[in-house]
Amino acid sequence: MVSMCYLSHLLDLMQPRIAASHWGITGKIEPLDTGHINSSYIVDDDGLCYFLQRVNRNVFRRPESVMRNLEIALSVLQELAVKPIQDKEGKKYWLDENRDLWRIYPYVEHRSFSILPYDLLWEAGNMYGRVLSRLRTVDIAPEIVIEDFHRMDKYLREFDEQITEGNVSEEVAFIEIQRNNLIDAKTEFQVIHGDCKTNNLLFDPSVLKATHVVDLDTIMMGDPIWDFGDLLRSTTIGGEESISASVDVGRLGKVIEGFFSAYQPKRLDKQVVLSYVRSPAYMSFMLGIRFLTDFLNGNRYFKVDYSDQNLHRARSQFELVTMFQSKEDQLQAIIGECATALVC
Numbered sequence: 001m002v003s004m005c006y007l008s009h010l011l012d013l014m015q016p017r018i019a020a021s022h023w024g025i026t027g028k029i030e031p032l033d034t035g036h037i038n039s040s041y042i043v044d045d046d047g048l049c050y051f052l053q054r055v056n057r058n059v060f061r062r063p064e065s066v067m068r069n070l071e072i073a074l075s076v077l078q079e080l081a082v083k084p085i086q087d088k089e090g091k092k093y094w095l096d097e098n099r100d101l102w103r104i105y106p107y108v109e110h111r112s113f114s115i116l117p118y119d120l121l122w123e124a125g126n127m128y129g130r131v132l133s134r135l136r137t138v139d140i141a142p143e144i145v146i147e148d149f150h151r152m153d154k155y156l157r158e159f160d161e162q163i164t165e166g167n168v169s170e171e172v173a174f175i176e177i178q179r180n181n182l183i184d185a186k187t188e189f190q191v192i193h194g195d196c197k198t199n200n201l202l203f204d205p206s207v208l209k210a211t212h213v214v215d216l217d218t219i220m221m222g223d224p225i226w227d228f229g230d231l232l233r234s235t236t237i238g239g240e241e242s243i244s245a246s247v248d249v250g251r252l253g254k255v256i257e258g259f260f261s262a263y264q265p266k267r268l269d270k271q272v273v274l275s276y277v278r279s280p281a282y283m284s285f286m287l288g289i290r291f292l293t294d295f296l297n298g299n300r301y302f303k304v305d306y307s308d309q310n311l312h313r314a315r316s317q318f319e320l321v322t323m324f325q326s327k328e329d330q331l332q333a334i335i336g337e338c339a340t341a342l343v344c
Helices: 002-022 065-078 117-135 154-162 168-178 225-236 249-262 270-296 308-326 327-343
Strands: 028-032 037-046 046-057 101-106 191-192 201-205 210-213 221-222
Touching: 002 028, 002 037, 002 046, 002 101, 065 101, 065 117, 065 210, 117 191, 117 210, 117 225, 117 249, 154 249, 154 270, 168 270, 168 308, 191 225, 221 225, 225 249, 225 270, 225 308, 249 327, 270 308, 270 327, 308 327
Parallel strands: none
Antiparallel strands: 028 037, 037 046, 046 101, 191 221, 201 210
16 A cells, blocks of 8 residues: 555655656656755756756745846856756746746755865855855846845844744843844945855865855845855854854854955955954844744744744854854954955
């Protein structure tokens, strides 16, 4: 007798099979348990592997805009990014009967990490520095795919609209203390990646080299300190719901050196340096608010495996805020030294 679990698995893979067929690709399909937003699959077609993905329309309400922005980014990133494959009609995406957008990429042999080994920290910083340097040259503003993404006032407003009954009193108190401390200081305005996490980098399988940046769905106009802050945040934390290490300034120093070896801010006065120093706490606080708000709203945005997962993720991010704030003097010394080297 065929088990219900097996039948459910077959039904779950039916739509990915239909989508892959629009590229003339068949073969074994396996879901990937990665990412909080989109649904991803590996397709093995007689030894040729592909990365298939459905864009989450509940998050990206204009998925066609996501693909147009991707083309803008690819025009300058070139070999640093993986390009989507054209289907049998020459298009780089397919819309199913529910208007869900599917796309497929060649599978790139790689290593990827949640927590980077020490020998790859400089490479990670350097890769994102190169990405930001190239995106700075884009002269076409990307379309807005998520309204006010990375706007702290938006997320605080959405949090304030939620009913905060239950076991979140400590989190509410923490937000009230921090909300006026973590001001979004502006440094400059350009096209940014928007999701500079270490697990959005692919590394060569055999040598210490970053080869590609992925997950370009949040390409947008913004401040480069947002990308820098998210890079340091993700360098420190593994899974979003657990702190796997304290803030190790020595590790972060390698990332910072790599980043500023490839990216030079247009301005580097004391206020700009301070903005870079405070950016990882700012990004951690913002993400913590987003996780907590989603938890209070019934877990509608981020994918969860259990009901309290977004609450645990929020607590981890808030713990990171405190950790980064305790290291500001050390971070300022490192970033200030890199800034001085750039000026010289």
